[in-house]
Amino acid sequence: MSEVKHEAGSPWLGFSLKGQRYAVSLTAVREVIRPGDITPVPGSPTDVLGIVNLRGQIVPVLDGRRRFGLDGGAAAEELDAQRVIVFDDAGTTVGLLIDVIGEMLQFDPADVAPPPPGRAVRRDDPVSGVITRDDGFIALVDVPRLCRA
Numbered sequence: 001m002s003e004v005k006h007e008a009g010s011p012w013l014g015f016s017l018k019g020q021r022y023a024v025s026l027t028a029v030r031e032v033i034r035p036g037d038i039t040p041v042p043g044s045p046t047d048v049l050g051i052v053n054l055r056g057q058i059v060p061v062l063d064g065r066r067r068f069g070l071d072g073g074a075a076a077e078e079l080d081a082q083r084v085i086v087f088d089d090a091g092t093t094v095g096l097l098i099d100v101i102g103e104m105l106q107f108d109p110a111d112v113a114p115p116p117p118g119r120a121v122r123r124d125d126p127v128s129g130v131i132t133r134d135d136g137f138i139a140l141v142d143v144p145r146l147c148r149a
Contacts, residue, residue, distance in 0.1 A: 014102025014138065015085065018070045021138045022098075023105050023131075028143035030086045030093065032101060035061075049097060052084070059086060061095040067126070067146065087143050094147040105138065107131050112140065 012023040013032075033054070038061050040050040047066040052059050061084055065072065084095040112129040116137075126146035127139045 010106070012105040012107070012140070013085070014105050015064075015083075015098040016100040016102060017064045017068055017098055018072070020068075020070070021102065021136065022068075022127075022141050023102070023138050024085065024087070024141045024143055024146075026104070028087050028089060030088045033084050033086060033095075035082050035084050035097060038097075052095060054086065054093075054095075057093060059093050059095050061097055062146075064096050064098045067096065087147055089144050089147040092147060096146065105131075115139070 011026040013026050013029055014021060014023045016022070033052075036052060038050040038052055041048065041060075044050070044060075047063050049061045049063045052061055064070075078099055081100045082097060083101050084097050085101075086093060086095045111131050113132070114129055115125070115127045116130065126141050126143075128142040128145075129140045130137045131140065
C-alpha cells in the first residue's frame with residue numbers, strides 16, 4: 001500500500017458518491033468542471049466513461065461510482081449536481097465523475113485511521129485511510145492510485 005502524506009493543515013476537497021463521502025488532497029486537484037459532453041471510447045475499461053476535450057487537451061474521465069465499486073448510476077434529479085474533478089498526477093490529467101462536490105476539509109494527520117477491515121482488498125484500491133466526523137466517515141483517496149490505468 002502506498003503511503004499518502006496527510007500533512008497537518010493541508011486542505012482536502014470533499015465529494016460524495018452514492019451517499020458515501022470521500023476527500024482528495026487539494027494539491028492534486030487541477031479544477032472542477034461540469035460533465036458536458038463525454039465521448040465514449042470503444043473497448044475502454046468499464047470504469048472509463050470516455051474522454052472530454054478540456055481547452056484542447058484530451059482528458060479521460062473515470063466513472064467514480066464504478067471506480068469505487070458502487071452500483072448504479074445517478075438518479076435523474078441528481079444529474080445537475082454531478083461534476084468532474086480534474087486531477088493532475090505526475091503529468092497525467094484524469095477526470096473523475098462524482099455525484100456532489102463537498103466542502104473543503106482540514107484535519108489532524110493523527111486522526112487518520114486505516115481503511116476499515118472487511119472491505120474488499122484490491123491492489124488498486126484508491127482509499128488510503130478514513131477520518132471520523134460527528135456525522136460519519138470520510139474516506140481519503142490516494143490520487144496516484146485512483147488515476148492509475
